[in-house]
Amino acid sequence: MTGLKLTSAVMGAAIAAASLIATPATAQEKTDFRIAWSIYVGWMPWGYLSDSGIMDEWAEKYGITVEIVQFNDYIESINQYTAGAFDGVSATNMDTLSIPAGSGVDTTALIIGDYSNGNDAVIVKGDGTIADLAGKPVNLVELSVSHYLLARGLDTVGLTEMDLARVINTSDADMIAAFSTAEVEAVVTWNPLVSEITATYPEANIVFDSAQIPGEILDLMVVNTEVLDANPDFGRALVGAWYDVMAMMAAGDEDVLSALAEASGTDLAGYKAQLDATAMFYDPSDAVAQALSPDLPVTMTNVAEFLFEKDILGVAAPSADFIGIEYPDGTVTGDPANIRLRFNATFMQMAADGEL
Secondary structure (H helix, E strand, O other): OOOOOOOHHHHHHHHHHHHHHOOOOOOOOOOEEEEEEEOOHHHHHHHHHHHHOHHHHHHHHOOOEEEEEEEOOHHHHHHHHHOOOOOEEEEEHHHHHHHHHOOOOOEEEEEEEEEEOOOEEEEEEOOOOHHHHOOOEEEEOOOOHHHHHHHHHHHHOOOOHHHOOEEEEOOHHHHHHHHOOOOOOEEEEEOOHHHHHHHHOOOEEEEEEHHHOOOOOEEEEEEEHHHHHHOHHHHHHHHHHHHHHHHHHHOOOHHHHHHHHHHOOOOHHHHHHHHHOEEEOOOHHHHHHHHHOOHHHHHHHHHHHHHHHOOOOOOOOOOOOOOEEEOOOOOEEOOOOOEEEEEOOHHHHHHHOOOO
């Protein structure tokens, strides 16, 4: 995952602007689709699907084409989806809620690929615990999942962001260089940056990571709901192709894993280490179970409350319940009259049942 070097005000303005220009992709039958993705251990299969021709095979099965476009800037990929330039994008549950859903684009979580199980971490220099962040500055990509992880970590020791010296917005592209400077005392980031920092700097000490909040940082493939409803074969093709690669990864296919490692800028051992910190849902039935878990509405309510507190839950959101979130069983958290995020297990269940 990558982020933008933006102040809180600029990020808010960017989201507001997106809401003004966002026009959901035309809700009609069509044959050509585009999805966007960015570098992250759990999203590397999207690049492989394109390069290997697997996506083309599944698209041809349903008489469609699917273009898969890599972005080096994670937030920009979501902004482009929100503006209607793409039919789907790889994104976390939090960023899906804050940007496209918060901007009024009805969005469906088509695939729950994994949850971060140690890939996101709070790192300090030297000995200490997360409680020792009190009075210190912390560098992170502001308003990203790193910000959420920090808030959750601080909460475990009775602290809040107000107890810090300050939060310094730092692009993920600058994070490793920042950690090397004397003035930076702590950072919050994600893999592969976590692995690079801990391998490069002996003084790097992880004091809190996403393994301590399992299931809260979900990595998804989300698509425009109107496009999906009008073109269910688009969903079938994406899901079918995805689980083909999941089966290869689950079987330990080193050719596939090596290709994913190289594309992510590491070696096979390095990529496997990142996978160890990722709870991949290789089996579609496991992804369905995650979608049906009673913990999911609790997590999304907590995420909505965090976003509202940070003033990024949609433009002028009056409360944390501003956006309705629908779950596979039809229940809704938030405003049922303003549903803009939907967790849909239908296509994953088709994969589990061998019906694609």
